[in-house]
Amino acid sequence: MALAWIVLVLSGMLESGWALSLKASEGLTRLWPSVSFVVxxxxxxxxxxxxxxxxxxxxxxxxWVGIGASLTAVLAVVLFGEAVSVLKVISLVLIVAGVVGLNLSGGGH
Structure with a gap:
């Protein structure tokens, strides 16, 4: 079961990677970001x-979605210069809290 959780977290991180690659591909018009997106x-x-x-x-x-969404939002600020606001930070904290809550809920333990 521990391996499933590790794979799940890594898969959530990969979700962020494909979302950022999709943005960098400019509508799948740039080859290498498009290849990265698919992989x-x-x-x-x-x-x-x-x-x-x-x-x-x-x-x-x-x-999976929570990890991907949170990491994507943080990296979009760093890599693409997206705006940061108090509401955005609070919302990300709530997503992370939801992920932790789901993990602690006992589902899968």
């Missing part, structure tokens, strides 16, 4: 699929 998307889905063999779908999907 990271497939790896992220394979990892999520592996984790779902062991973990409940509600918890696993919520954690």
């Amino acid at each position: 990271l998307l497939v790896l992220s889905m394979v990892g999520l699929s592996y984790a779902l063999k062991t973990l409940p779908v509600g918890v696993a999907y919520g954690v």
